Each structure stands twice: as structure tokens, then as C-alpha cells.
Amino acid sequence: MLDYTNKTAESVWTRCLQFIKDNIDEQAFKTWFEPIVAIELTTENALYIQVPSKFFYEWLEEHYVKILKSALIKELGHNARLLYKIRMENTQGNKQPFTEQLPSSQREPVKTQELDVPIQTKNPEIKNPFVIPGIRNVKIESQLNSNYSFDNFLEGESNRLGRSAGMAVANKPGGTAFNPLMIYGGVGLGKTHLAHAIGVEIKDKHPDKTVLYISAEVFTQQYVDSVRKQTRNDFIYFYQLIDILIVDDIQFLSGKSGTQDVFFHIFNYLHQNGKQVILTSDKAPVDMQDIEQRLLSRFKWGLSAEIQHPDFETRVNILKNILYRDGVEMPQEVIEYVAKSIKSNIRELEGAIISLIAQSSFNKREITLELAKSVVDKFVKNVKREISIDYIQKVVSDYFKLDLDTLRSKSRKRNIVQARQLAMFFAKKYTKASLANIGSQIGDRDHATVLHACKTVDNLLETDKQFKAFFEDINNKLSI
Template sequence: MGVTANSVWNNCLVFINDNIQPQAFKTWFEPIKPVKLTDNALSIQVPSKFFYEWLEEHYVKLLKVALTKELGETAKLVYVIRMENTYGNKEPFTEKIPSSNRGTMGSQEMDVPVKSKNPQLKNPFVIPGIRNIKIESQLNPNYNFDNFLEGDSNRLARSAGMAVANKPGGTSFNPLLVFGGVGLGKTHLAHAIGVEIKDKYPERTVLYISAEKFTQQYIESVKKNTRNDFIHFYQLIDVLIIDDVQFLSGKSGTQDVFFHIFNHLHQNGKQVILTSDKAPVDMQDIEQRLLSRFKWGLSAELQNPDYETRVSILKNKLYRDGVEMPEDIIDYVAKNIKSNIRELEGAVISLIAQSSFNKKEVTLELAQQVVEKFVKNTKREVSIEYIQKVVSDYFEMDVATLQSKTRKRHIVQARQLAMFFAKKLTKASLASIGSQIGKRDHATVLHACKTVDNLAETDKQFRKYIEDLRKKLS
């Protein structure tokens, strides 16, 4: 069999995968597609220009070694950038750029740049002197990087946040979308990036706003017939931070106006930072064209902190508040409150308050009482593994059968029920549920949930299954 672009690139990937972190591999190498191999030059397709710049800045040596191993010293690498046009024109455009590494990896010329057909749109509503208006950033200086502690659960998001703060608008992370469950630090990280940028680049206009407030402002502008001023104002921002972007679900007018603001900022090299309680793939009632914009940069998940990170967070909180607490009590709290950071800090505040009000020393017994209250008040989140076990037992099959590829009706229904309850009872993304229940994709999970909802309305026996399983899982 001859050497093909696919075989060369697959061999390169094996080498690259061995030499970098799994998360980095997933983010930067999985989306790449090999295009063609001609005269010892491998063309690879990358999703955006930012993506190409990031690879060139951080991974060019690794790419060079991998490619030289496959094709010898005369190897060349050409990037093909394929992206959608921002305004109207549906036809994507491509440009080819040889790798800039001055060694054997190709010349520095651009190959065939095909420019976008649309010139940049001029804003006809220029308001004289508006640049002189001081825009308050609405940032909270207490939410900074110093007190956003790094751990396995947030490393990717934090590092990306730092990269954006050092070079707003100049990295591949545009937009940077940070997503995760309640109380895991999304808002904290968004503020921290803004605070750091203001510190490094005082002349840049940074604005933090919740999606809810953005929507209210937009509605107000439509009422007062000042929609164009509203758009123009947002187009002046250098760094726009929008919190809880999932709030735009179903609000088509606001989505439309945000789409145009986003495009303008992105085209002009301005930075957009978004937070959401779910991954783009799980967002419902958000227009496809906007979702595709969200995926242009990086989506980084904040997960539940592991034990070591929880201990660090507690110690940091106590240190900042000038309070000392015995190690065994810190350890007890960290072991027992796993849900999120907000509750972890809440438990410590509660402990300190209890001891100072009652003039009691902080003892293990007091810690047990406080933690018990916290754990009792938070609904225990069941794991996907546990859900699969309960469903399998109920239908008298083993988990391997539930996950198998078989299309037998009763097994398919059991699998769909497991997916349905995983979506209902956990904060896991659809993609994550699918991969844990027999390596399916997010579309299969979405289909399963719809099927269960439909059957619940029409099939009495199926309704009983749902009821029984709900009781077992609650």
C-alpha cells in the first residue's frame, strides 16, 4: 500500500500523542484533517487562523520531528485554513500557508490566499466623541488569579485564561468559553481574566456583563429605538466578557444582535470570553450559526475539584481570612464536601461563624455537625456508572449487555433509559454520557432522551419503568 496523507498523518499522531498531555492532544491535534501529500509536502486542514498560529507557536518543533521521521529531511508542512465567511456568504474560503519554521518545513510565502469576498462592514452610526466616554468594567477585583487555585479539575481553563490575559485577542482562544456546573468558579475565572487584562493593558476597554443584563439592555434599546447605539457601544469594547451565555436560549432577537457584535469584535481582533453551565453541544434553542462561533476558539470545562485541590482551596480561604484551623478538620471537610467550591467555602465560613458566636473551639465534632447540614441540603449526585448498574439490575442484564452494540428492543430501551436518567440526574455533558454508555455520540443521547419522553406519554408499561427507576435512583 502506498504512502498516503492519511497514513503519514496517523503515524505522526501516534508520535505526537506520546509526547504531549492528553488534553492538549484532544484540543489541538484531534480537529486536524490530513488533506493531501505531494512532493514530500503534507497539507493539513485546521479550523481557523488562530489555531494555525497556536500550532506554529507551541508545537512546530514537535510537528517537525514527527514529520521528518515519516518523510525524511526534505519534509514540508502546509496548513490549509478552512473557515466560514462571517457575513452572509455561505461558501467557506480557504487559504494555504506553509509552515513558517525556517528549517526544512517549507518557505515563508503564503501559498494561495483567497481573501474573503466581503469587505469589512462600515458602521454608519458613528457617534462623535463616544470614544471619550469612560466605560466602567464592572469587574470584581477580589476575583483574581491569585485566589483561583490550580488543580487537575481546572488546569486547562485556567491556563487558557492566563494566555488570554497575556495576549487578549492574540491567541487561538477567541472566543474562550468556560463551562461547568454551579459553584465551580466560572464567574471567578471570567473576572480574573478581566482584572489581569486591566492590570497589564490599562488602556483597553474591558466590560463584564451577565447575559441576562445584556438581554435587558437590548430589550430597552428596542423600546427606545436606540438599537444601533446599543450595537455601536458594544462594538467599541476591546474585551467583552459575557457570563451565563446559556441565558440567551430561545431569545432570537438578542442572539441575532449578539451574533453581529461578536462578528465585529472577532474580525477586529478583540477578545470575547463567555461562561456557560453547559458545553456548546448541549445548549438548546441557540441558533446554529452562533453555536458554530462559540466553537471557533476553545471550550474549556471546569470540573469538580479533586481532594488535593479542595484542601488547597480551604487552606487558601483560611489564610486569606487570617484563621487557623487544625489539619484534621481541614481534611475532614475536604473529604466530605465534594460537590463544588462554593459549598466548600460556605462550610468553612459556617464553621468559623459557629465557633466565634458560641465562643467554641473548632472541633471535629463541630465540623461533623456543619458538614452534615451541608451534605444533607445538597441533593447527592449519582454517577453515570451507578445509573447503568441500577438500570441493568432492574432489567436483569449485565452492564456489558446494556453498553453493547445489539439492537434488541428491550436492550435498546434499557440503554435509552440509562442515558435519560444520566442527563436528568448528573451534570455530565451529552458527549460525556454517550462515551460512558457504550461509546455513543451526543446525538444518540439526545435521541434517547426524546424517545423516552415520547414513550412515557404513549406507553403505560414504559411509564412504570421510569417510575420504578426514579424511585431506585432517588
């Protein structure tokens, strides 16, 4: 039987830490082991340690279970057990998110995953990343723009699914099958407007709910700051308080493994506790690159609703809504002309009508069809031309002196394959089309083929000077 005469929880844990410190890097040790406090060593050969959060506990289990096992066996023998006490942080109301019993694990005989009576912290201060440092304030502002509402988000065939799902979520946040709700589509089609509208509607119908809108870029910067300032746990605690989390442009997390990891755990916590997550992206989950598979699988749990380019009828209604908002009258034929001329996105549509109103006002000219043609013609020339997949294929096939059927064929000849891969690469670079759409238009390929083509082009640009010359010539033609 183990002799406990000179052993205490603190002494055992101190020796464990010495062993662990010798086997991992310094920063990891400071982040994941220095905050741990030894609580109790029982006569049953069990060591209780206190960790700051459930997230902290899950991270240890996922990444450091082997070294914990080795350290504890070294000190207490093979029948040792490691148990966790998770410190509770007070949250709004009576919510106590860390009081549930953690499931027992049979994977490692050295430990069991269980939770005793949680230790309440006295007068906890939640650090709000949206508040100026030094100012104590735990109130969470929604960061929503009240000008973006359902009232001025016009419904059409292009956005009906997203709008309907958004209304359902607003009525019952966290209580529908649309969790998460992913809204995706090209630039300027109204994704951000719809995301704000859902949040604004929830605030109106459920004033007790904590709603937060944030761009993925700001979220990433906050996370980086929290790591630099060693306030990572505070960052996580803050986001666990949110009832409805709205993250705009989630594709910005691409390639950022640390931010993806922390978002994964925040997402899991919110979802498991019935909180609502709303995401926007410029592409469907299946087309996202450099996003961890476990995170992409979460994005697919709920509903992915695409917002497409608005049809003519919707564009007319959008223009009429803008004119009504600004108190301006305009002939129907002018409205229809602008709607037919500007098809790419809503921002450009609004920009064109504002330019027309400005020309009429400054030059004291009546708004006529002739004035509209003049203004729209200049406006379209000043807006970056949207290149089509068909145009890209024509430029590439002309450059390599191939016909379009050959470019799209199943041929495996090296020159034809490289031409096809370049066409796919430039289609991804210059269009808003999904990988699946690009593949279907260039030889009826799938999205995986397009993704492989893009990676191949990137590799050849670094290793093949002749190929790089081809690439630059075609790129110059497309950039004109």
C-alpha cells in the same frame, strides 16, 4: 436610456417601499426598511441608500436581497444598481469602525456592495443599556467584581489550562490564538471567578481598554428590551464599542434565536476587529443544544478550556486560603478531613468551612476533628446529593429487571433500547457529565446517540402513556 425627468432618489425609493411593504410583515418593514434614507439617484442608474450601520447592511444582504432586487428592477429596469452609504456613529477616540470599503458582490446584478464617504452624525448619543434611562452617560463600567482576581484563584491540575490561557489573554487581549476563550465546567468550580479575574487583570495592565462583563441572561433581557423600545441599533452600537467582552453562562442563549442572531453579528464584528471575547459555559460547545451551528463554530475558533473538580491537594489549598483570608487558624487534620469529605465543588467546600467556623464561634467550642465530623456530616445531608451515572443505571436496570451488561449491550429489543434511553436521559438530567461522557459509560455510545435518546424520551412522554408511567416511577426513585 432611462428618463430621469420626473425621477428622484426619494420618489424611486418611495415606490420601492410600497412594493416591499406589500410583500413582508409589518414589523419587519418597520425594523429594516423605515430607517433607510434615499440619498442619490445617478445617471448610471444607481440608487444610493443610507443605512444606520454595517450590521444593518449585512442583515439586508442576508435576508432581503431578493425583494430589494425585485423592487429596484420594477422601478429602474434590469441594469439598476443599489449602493449603500453606511452612516458612521462617532466612537471613543478616533476609531471609525464603518469606514472600510465593502467588497463588491457579483451574486446579484441589481446591486453592488460599496461605501462612499461616510456621513458623520452630529453630536451622537450612545445609549448605554447599563445606565438608568433618561440619564445621559456613555461611560462604560466594566461590571467586574474586583474581589475575583488571579491572586485568590488557586491553580491546580483541574484548572491549570484555563488559568494559564486566561493569563495569556490578560497580557495580550485579542492578540493570542485564544480568541474566543471558552471556559466550561460544572457548577461551583470557579468559571465565573476566572472570567472576572481575566477582566480585572486586563483593566490593571491595559487601562485604555474597554472591558465589559455580562451574564448571557442580562444580555438577552437587554436585547429583548431594545426590540420592544425599537432601539435595537443602539444596542448593537454599544456592544461594538467593547474591547474585551466577557459573557458568563453562554448556554443561556439556547433556544433564543433572536438573541443568538444578534450575538453572532456582534461576535463577528469584535473578532474581525481584533477585540477579545471570553465565554463561560456549563458544558463544552460540542454538547450544547439549541445553539445555531454557525455560532457554535465561532465558539470553536479559539480555545475551549475545561475546569474540572479540584483534586484533594487543590481542595486543601483552597481551604487554607479561605482560612487565611478570614484570619482563622485550624488544625491540619481538620482541614484535610473537610477536603476529603467535600469533593463536589468549591462553593460547597467554602460553605462547609464557614459552617464549621460559625459552630465553633457561636458555641464557643474549639475546632476539633470531632466537631468537624459533626458539622460536615450535617452539612453534607443538607446539600443536594449528586447522583452518579452508575447509580442511575442501577436504578433503571433494577426497575426493568435487567442486568447492567444487558442495559449497556448492543441489543435492539424495544424494552432494552427504551431502558437505555431512559438511563441516558436521567444521566443528562441529574449529572453534570458531558453527553460524550454519558455515552461512554452507558454502552460506549457517542454524544449523538445520547442526544437522540433524550429527544426520543421527550417524544414518547407526549405520545406513550405506559412509557410516561415508567418515566415517572424511575424519576421518583431518583428524586428521593
